[in-house]
Amino acid sequence: LVNKPEVVVFSVPSYACQRRTTLENQNTTLTDALSLLAENAELSNEDGRGVAFRRAAAVLKVLPSAVQSMSQLTGLPCLGEHSLRVIKDILENGASNEVESTKKSEKYKALKVLTGIFGVGAKTAARWIREGIHNLCQLRESGHTLNRAQQAGLEHYDDINQSVTKTEAEVIQEMVEKAVASVLPGAQVVLTGGFRRGKMSGHDVDFLITHPEEGREVGLMPKVVSWLEAQDFLLYQKTTRNSYLESKEGPGRPPSNMDRFERCLSIFKLHSVENQAAVQDVTKRVEGEQRSDEQTRPWRAVRVDLVVSPFSQFAFALLGWTGSKLFERELRRWAGYEKAMCLSSHALYDNKQRKYLRASSEEDIFAHLGLEYIPPSERNA
Ligand code: DGT
Numbered sequence: 001l002v003n004k005p006e007v008v009v010f011s012v013p014s015y016a017c018q019r020r021t022t023l024e025n026q027n028t029t030l031t032d033a034l035s036l037l038a039e040n041a042e043l044s045n046e047d048g049r050g051v052a053f054r055r056a057a058a059v060l061k062v063l064p065s066a067v068q069s070m071s072q073l074t075g076l077p078c079l080g081e082h083s084l085r086v087i088k089d090i091l092e093n094g095a096s097n098e099v100e101s102t103k104k105s106e107k108y109k110a111l112k113v114l115t116g117i118f119g120v121g122a123k124t125a126a127r128w129i130r131e132g133i134h135n136l137c138q139l140r141e142s143g144h145t146l147n148r149a150q151q152a153g154l155e156h157y158d159d160i161n162q163s164v165t166k167t168e169a170e171v172i173q174e175m176v177e178k179a180v181a182s183v184l185p186g187a188q189v190v191l192t193g194g195f196r197r198g199k200m201s202g203h204d205v206d207f208l209i210t211h212p213e214e215g216r217e218v219g220l221m222p223k224v225v226s227w228l229e230a231q232d233f234l235l236y237q238k239t240t241r242n243s244y245l246e247s248k249e250g251p252g253r254p255p256s257n258m259d260r261f262e263r264c265l266s267i268f269k270l271h272s273v274e275n276q277a278a279v280q281d282v283t284k285r286v287e288g289e290q291r292s293d294e295q296t297r298p299w300r301a302v303r304v305d306l307v308v309s310p311f312s313q314f315a316f317a318l319l320g321w322t323g324s325k326l327f328e329r330e331l332r333r334w335a336g337y338e339k340a341m342c343l344s345s346h347a348l349y350d351n352k353q354r355k356y357l358r359a360s361s362e363e364d365i366f367a368h369l370g371l372e373y374i375p376p377s378e379r380n381a
């Protein structure tokens, strides 16, 4: 047999948590197309189909070079009939009809616009669409009573739908660190989510807060929120308390995948970096206010998630809140199917030994799961 060196045949392990997925992607055209179909499926409440497209896209993200022909994909995991058809269309015609018509469809456009409102999920959006509401104008005119989150979401719609930069995330990190240090010295704040994975932008900023002395973190969130409110840093917040103990999880009652940490979904008022300096300089501050009269507001709204974890669960919480969402899902699937374990953001339960496995670092958890350690920057599945 003659070797054809120009045709690279790829090989990829089947679970995303066995793979190193950096932000470098040689197949963005294909992965963007599959991600759009995944998003459309999720917005249409077809989660199964959504996951299938996400898994297919994740496999293409780790390929070391751009796919040239279908034959290179032979033997790759997670590429179902539907995803292969989309890939084939793009390789042969430069675009997929299904993707292009989805992008243009009234239903997809309306779902995107309506779920772009903070506090509106796929189910609410679908209900509104059935009532003929396709955009923000129609929603405002419909007379629907919106809850507090949705009102804030509508009010700050443009800001919230503009992505958050790494620099903005760092400024918010300083604000959160200052708040936490003021109300509980010694508490730790960690930036999680996409920014911890090295992304340069995101849809929100995620933080995990803990204290090395177990128990000291109890009651922390309301104090942090009060401090932030007193500084006029919050445009909206809703805190849900920790319900992990009340959930009566314990041996024989493995943890559910539902997160039960004390959590604050919020919208921060972030003064622009320019205006951060202006706050310290009275002269410039006056100028800043004049500019705001000319409709350049000196601040923008940014979505921020705060989570408080007891120290003993911190490693699980950190792993669970770093993402990506698919990476998390794959870790839990690996734990369940391959190891007979149950992983959540609180704990790891071994069904065979009938006990919880302790971990003080993410490395410990990967080791318990029999997986090679994957650092955050390589969890971008
Ligand atoms: P982004 O913000 O669009 O740049 O992307 P990410 O990766 O930061 O995604 P995000 O902010 O939705 O969530 C960050 C991670 O936190 C995500 O990988 C999964 C986790 N996460 C989000 N919401 C929940 C939740 O309600 N429960 C649990 N356990 N984890 C969550």
Ligand code: MG
Pocket (backbone or CB within 6 Å): 193, 194, 195, 202, 203, 204, 205, 206
């Ligand atoms: Mg995030």
